[in-house]
Amino acid sequence: MDVKVNILRYNPETDRKGHWEEYILEADPDERILDLLHKVKWFDDGSLAFRRSCAHGVCGSDAMIVNGENMLACQVLVKEVSTPIKIEPIRGLPVIKDLVVNMDSFFDSYKKVMPFLVNDDEPGERERLQSPEDRDRFEDTTKCILCAACTTSCPVFWTADTYVGPAAIVNAHRFVFDSRDNASKQRLEILQDIDGAFRCRTAFNCTTACPRGIQVTKAIEDVKRETLTIN
């Protein structure tokens, strides 16, 4: 079947601002949106820029807006979206070219919440023990692939890009609720800041956007509640 695809193009070397380009592509309904982008790049316009690697939703490279919603282009099939298919870069981060945005501030926010296990106790020669129940408490937030779909769907982030954003809070959650970690208090103090968790207005966009099915809003609520306990 023929599919009409509109892509928001922007090349900083030639364009002053973004503009829509239309492509008519021969496509199979079972193909991924990512396959359509490859068709444009490989057989029509080699300069189209987008990130991708794994092509099955595990590396987090290709978050973009498809028909108004954030998703991974490799995780959605042509038959699941209405045509014409509108594709544009995720919002709130500076566009480098076409569908590629600058991720620096996103990763800076991630690094702010101490996204690593802190435990200076002597661990011994074997593994630390952790019960399946304790392990379960942070299972959901271990799934994050840092794709930025959540953060760039957040209305608070759009207006205040200093807000750490849902992805950073998800990664804080992953450690705050890990029974082996000893730095919850420090992390929660960081998230108490004016640009931390309390900026969240529970819009739920992030939860809808997350391609890993993480209950992002719930994780933020968990963190907010935990923050109250340290004061």
Add this chain to the structure above:
Amino acid sequence: MKVVRHSFDGVIVGAGGAGLRAAIEAAPHMKLAVITKLYPTRSHTGAAQGGMSAALANVEEDNWNWHAFDTVKGSDYLADQPAVDILCKEAIDSVVELEHWGLPFSRLENGKIAQRRFGGHTVKEGEAPAFRACYAADRTGHMILQTLYQKCVSMGVTFFDEFQVLDIKIDDGVCKGVIAYEVATGDIHIFEARAVTFATGGFGKIYKVSSNAHSLTGDGPGILYQKGIPLEDMEFYQFHPTGIYRLGILLSEAARGEGGILRNKDGERFMERYAPSIKDLAPRDMVSRAIATEISEGNGAGPNNDFVYLDLTHLGAETIKQKLPDITDFVRTYVKIEPIDEPIPVQPTAHYAMGGIPTDVEARVLSDANGTILPGVYSAGESACVSVHGANRLGTNSLLDIVVFGKRAGQSMVDYVSSTKPMSLSDNAAEDLSNKINKLMSKEHSLEFSVPRIREELQDSMEENAKIFRTEDSLGKQTEILADLRDRYQNITISDKGKVFNTELLEAIELEYLLDMSDTTVASALHRKESRGAHSRVDHVERDDKNWLKHSFAFKNGNSVKLDYKDVELGNYEPKERKY
């Protein structure tokens, strides 16, 4: 072209499991940079699913010698046994270390790390399948990659994200640094460094149906091969039995480890005929051949009889949800069926390179079949061939390989840097690369000589002629096809002439590596007149230990390939017929 200079003691190329593990070891002792064409967390280690083996004995009696026996037998006796001993012995501490760094392994009721069964892993040298694979649901690789990256963040390791290394500088046999291309700007960066580790991962993109990411194009092996360094055991490429039909997306062996069964169109559990004792948990080469045989004998399912079924319907919703959540989600997303209720259409998918850059057990790169060391250059992970996997890798042994030998690469860098003085590179070090890029930029674009055209023909023909079953004829034919593609590649053109995020340019350069990987695979396969592990010659069906218990070394010789050989290092286990 803007050229920027940097000076480091050591550089690691690649930020998957192997590169990050090397960085953790090396960073405290030198001025170190990790250069990666993808953001570290996008590396394909993150796609690994099933597990990482170590004889922790958390579920049942186990010891590392049994693990070593299984690895050697699985390798069809081509692995170097002293290297396998290191792998299996150091496995235990490696898993524990990852746990201490925060890796959220799945747990047993008693709080210890959970372990599951996997193909080819047994207790007591073949008695029964072993519970040896440590896992975190079916996203073990994701957790390893995240944990190693988190550790690097806590240590303040210096990263150059989305910088692609395209050249290495070796003067008079001594390493002096690498040249990289900054994807966002098109600037060229000269990195002075006397120790360089390549941890660039695999090259599954030489085949059409593959579990590998688009980025797995064999850059490290390609860069070195073009400088005259040989590639070892390239004829041994692993096809994983269970890729999603047509897409190639992997469904981990963990699915069979948890009790999943392969069935042909009649619903028969055909592995009972091929491997009576461990059936569906036989090593991958055997299962993939069994599937290919079922299909060629007309027992495949579907209108074209070209797939078989992976049946999980008897496992129950709870087991699937707890232990195989991600892979069953892939099935729901891409095939639109519910694996709790329906069997899944699968076919073998190109998966893992046993071959690669030859190294010793200290991850030092070897420049010939006599064991000559190339000073300052190291490799670890899927880009390297130690060889611990021989002719066929066992599942879960690669995640192990990347941490065990990644660490050793880091240690070797430290030893080398502490005993040598800084090297300097002149400003014209980037000249070769600038010339290559300028040539691509100045040539007028023509569709006939476009990257996708040549790449598609390459992948289709490799799939057709150099996959699971090979013959003199198919490989001879493929040699001619590759020669033609190589000729056309000399005139390759691109349409994007910009500096910013010009991934078309990078795909053009990567295509040359894919051609290098294919040339060496096919030449090594054509010469090896026996069947061993993943290399299956229909015209030479027996394994021939008298003539072929040796590793192949493929050298670049103009536009063709020259071969040399090195004996396998044996140890405790004498080669025997491989039965399961």
